[in-house]
Amino acid sequence: xxxxxxxxxxxxxxxxxxxxxxxxxxxxxxxxxxxxxxxxxxxxxxxxxxxxxxxxxxxxxxxxxxxxxxxxxxxxxxxxxxxxxxxxxxxxxxxxxxxxxxxxxxxxxxxxxxxxxxxxxxxxxxxxxxxxxxxxxxxxxxxxxxxxxxxxxxxxxxxxxxxxxxxxxxxxxxxxxxxxxxxxxxxxxxxxxxxxxxxxxxxxxxxxxxxxxxxxxxxxxxxxxxxxxxxxxxxxxxxxxxxxxxxxxxxxxxxxxxxxxxxxxxxxxxxxxxxxxxxxxxxxxxxxxxxxxxxxxxxxxxxxxxx
Amino acid sequence: xxxxxxxxxxxxxxxxxxxxxxxxxxxxxxxxxxxxxxxxxxxxxxxxxxxxxxxxxxxxxxxxxxxxxxxxxxxxxxxxxxxxxxxxxxxxxxxxxxxxxxxxxxxxxxxxxxxxxxxxxxxxxxxxxxxxxxxxxxxxxxxxxxxxxxxxxxxxxxxxxxxxxxxxxxxxxxxxxxxxxxxxxxxxxxxxxxxxxxxxxxxxxxxxxxxxxxxxxxxxxxxxxxxxxxxxxxxxxxxxxxxxxxxxxxxxxxxxxxxxxxxxxxxxxxxxxxxxx
Numbered sequence: 001x002x003x004x005x006x007x008x009x010x011x012x013x014x015x016x017x018x019x020x021x022x023x024x025x026x027x028x029x030x031x032x033x034x035x036x037x038x039x040x041x042x043x044x045x046x047x048x049x050x051x052x053x054x055x056x057x058x059x060x061x062x063x064x065x066x067x068x069x070x071x072x073x074x075x076x077x078x079x080x081x082x083x084x085x086x087x088x089x090x091x092x093x094x095x096x097x098x099x100x101x102x103x104x105x106x107x108x109x110x111x112x113x114x115x116x117x118x119x120x121x122x123x124x125x126x127x128x129x130x131x132x133x134x135x136x137x138x139x140x141x142x143x144x145x146x147x148x149x150x151x152x153x154x155x156x157x158x159x160x161x162x163x164x165x166x167x168x169x170x171x172x173x174x175x176x177x178x179x180x181x182x183x184x185x186x187x188x189x190x191x192x193x194x195x196x197x198x199x200x201x202x203x204x205x206x207x208x209x210x211x212x213x214x215x216x217x218x219x220x221x222x223x224x225x226x227x228x229x230x231x232x233x234x235x236x237x238x239x240x241x242x243x244x245x246x247x248x249x250x251x252x253x254x255x256x257x258x259x260x261x262x263x264x265x266x267x268x269x270x271x272x273x274x275x276x277x278x279x280x281x282x283x284x285x286x287x288x289x290x291x292x293x294x295x296x297x298x299x300x301x302x303x304x305x306x307x
Numbered sequence: 308x309x310x311x312x313x314x315x316x317x318x319x320x321x322x323x324x325x326x327x328x329x330x331x332x333x334x335x336x337x338x339x340x341x342x343x344x345x346x347x348x349x350x351x352x353x354x355x356x357x358x359x360x361x362x363x364x365x366x367x368x369x370x371x372x373x374x375x376x377x378x379x380x381x382x383x384x385x386x387x388x389x390x391x392x393x394x395x396x397x398x399x400x401x402x403x404x405x406x407x408x409x410x411x412x413x414x415x416x417x418x419x420x421x422x423x424x425x426x427x428x429x430x431x432x433x434x435x436x437x438x439x440x441x442x443x444x445x446x447x448x449x450x451x452x453x454x455x456x457x458x459x460x461x462x463x464x465x466x467x468x469x470x471x472x473x474x475x476x477x478x479x480x481x482x483x484x485x486x487x488x489x490x491x492x493x494x495x496x497x498x499x500x501x502x503x504x505x506x507x508x509x510x511x512x513x514x515x516x517x518x519x520x521x522x523x524x525x526x527x528x529x530x531x532x533x534x535x536x537x538x539x540x541x542x543x544x545x546x547x548x549x550x551x552x553x554x555x556x557x558x559x560x561x562x563x564x565x566x567x568x569x570x571x572x573x574x575x576x577x578x579x580x581x582x583x584x
Contacts (some may be wrong), residue, residue: 020488021409023403023407023488024403024404024406024407024409024412025403025409027399027400027402027403028399028400028403028404028415030395030396030399030400031396031397031399031400031419031459031463032400032415032418034392034396034455034459035418035419035422035456035459035460038434038452038453038455038456039422039425039430039456041437042430042433042434042437043425043429043430043433045433045436045437046429046430046432046433049432049433049436103327104327104331107320107323107324107327108324108327110320110324111320112316112320112321112324118324118327118328120567120570121328121331121332122327122328122331123331123566123570124331124332124335124563124567125331125334125335126566127513127559127562127563127566127567128335128517128559128562128563129516129517129519129533129534129537129558129559129562130517130519130534131517131519131534131535131537131538131555131558132338132534132537132555132558132559133334135537135538135551135555136334136335136337136338136552136555137334139337139338139341139548139551139552140334140337142548145349145350145353145548147337147354150353181330181331181334184331185331238424241426242426242427242428244427244428244520245519245520248520249519249538263426263427263428264428266428266429266432267428267431267520270432271524276432276436279432280429280432280433283426283428283429283432284429286426286428286429287425287426287429290424290426294421294424297424298417298420298421298424301420302413302416302417302420
């Protein structure tokens with residue numbers, strides 16, 4: 001980090017009195033101290049805990065097991081199931097949110113009289129608490145009285161009621177649909193902001209040259225919003241990967257292990273069995289896997305800050 | 308460029324937009340309808356679509372038979388406390404990051420960005436152990452601190468970009484006129500950054516109000532915020548959807564209204580970083 005400050009300001013800094021050179025650090029101290037205590041200290045604690053066999057209700061049996069928890073994890077079939085679900089979970093949810101968000105943004109970018117109202121209403125799913133969203137969709141998916149089965153039966157798409165959340169084959173996809181619904185407004189809003197940054201003159205020039213609206217979309221709109229799509233997409237991958245409150249309330253990870261993702265598995269292990277050693281080992285492993293994506297996002301954002 | 312006819316606009320724009328909006332608000336609207344249908348009717352004939360079958364029965368039961376108002380108060384204390392703690396420590400940090408160039412600046416910014424990416428599950432377990440050790444499990448202060456793990460990094464980033472947009476010449480002018488750094492911050496920068504500070508505060512409030520996993524794990528018995536309380540409305544033998552829906556609507560209302568009030572400015576701030584790239 002020594003190359004951060006180019007030499008001229010560094011020399012100037014040498015000349016300034018000590019008091020004013022320490023000023024920024026003093027101003028930063030409270031925020032940095034609080035984050036150290038409530039984020040970094042627990043983080044280190046988690047790493048340490050993952051090397052112990054620690055079950056919270058029998059503290060006397062705590063012992064150091066080295067990489068024991070991690071070895072156990074590699075042999076644990078539920079870990080691999082959860083990892084697979086996490087991949088499906090991210091791989092379906094983020095593209096679906098992005099696609100739906102793109103459609104919504106393109107529509108909301110057009111000119112119509114009630115555009116302001118429509119733009120406000122579309123973000124409502126984003127503002128609702130996850131618990132409310134999860135319970136609301138449980139009610140919609142309810143096998144006997146849920147409205148989804150009623151509608152699909154009425155339209156003759158299905159012929160008998162479907163137990164959306166109780167069927168191990170369907171449950172994960174039903175939760176993914178809910179999360180898609182929760183997250184698409186975020187993309188819509190981000191993409192909308194990107195669309196408004198594309199100069200209108202580019203479209204005018206293209207239509208004078210006789211470009212169809214499809215070609216305008218491919219050659220002007222998409223390149224124009226590509227940076228937004230990349231940033232929003234990365235942010236959402238991280239967010240969706242971490243998000244487990246909706247699954248937890250909708251299915252609790254079940255039926256069986258059908259909707260276990262990695263963070264949820266870690267949480268359930270620690271919460272139900274109070275097996276903190278193994279739970280944190282899962283959480284640490286998940287964090288390391290996610291780290292690759294986080295690194296890409298951070299490099300992008302810090303480059304942004306440089307400019 | 309000839310102006311397209313109104314009919315064409317309705318077909319290609321208004322109707323698709325209506326469909327998207329229906330998709331976005333449909334489920335919540337359905338929950339509002341559910342909450343307005345009395346329980347007896349709900350199990351007999353389902354959700355009432357006409358105003359004739361509506362009543363406030365579920366809401367009255369919610370307020371009379373449960374401690375929902377008390378839960379709202381807990382949520383208010385926690386969310387309000389998180390806003391205060393988050394903003395107080397972040398304003399000076401954001402000022403330092405936007406006004407000074409000093410060794411370590413980049414790594415501190417990186418740190419705040421990184422913190423926001425950490426999985427909550429990795430933090431929740433050690434925080435539980437830590438809070439139990441120092442005895443702040445199931446207290447307001449504990450949940451305020453836990454919510455600050457999200458609020459502080461977020462506030463530092465948002466406020467840094469808001470303050471960076473205020474011309475530096477203004478505080479320099481104030482300092483030439485005899486203000487100290489801190490006076491310049493308080494008298495010149497803070498008033499100008501106020502809109503940004505308020506929208507950041509509101510966003511923190513919404514996030515803390517809606518937060519569930521910390522509330523469930525680190526609180527839940529004495530201190531039971533709305534998000535945890537809603538789930539306990541599920542009846543013992545069968546799910547009371549009417550009551551649950553009423554709780555969901557009331558619990559979601561404060562955050563949703565705040566969001567709608569400030570959405571334009573909030574989204575401006577949130578998307579700024581993404582759009583520049």
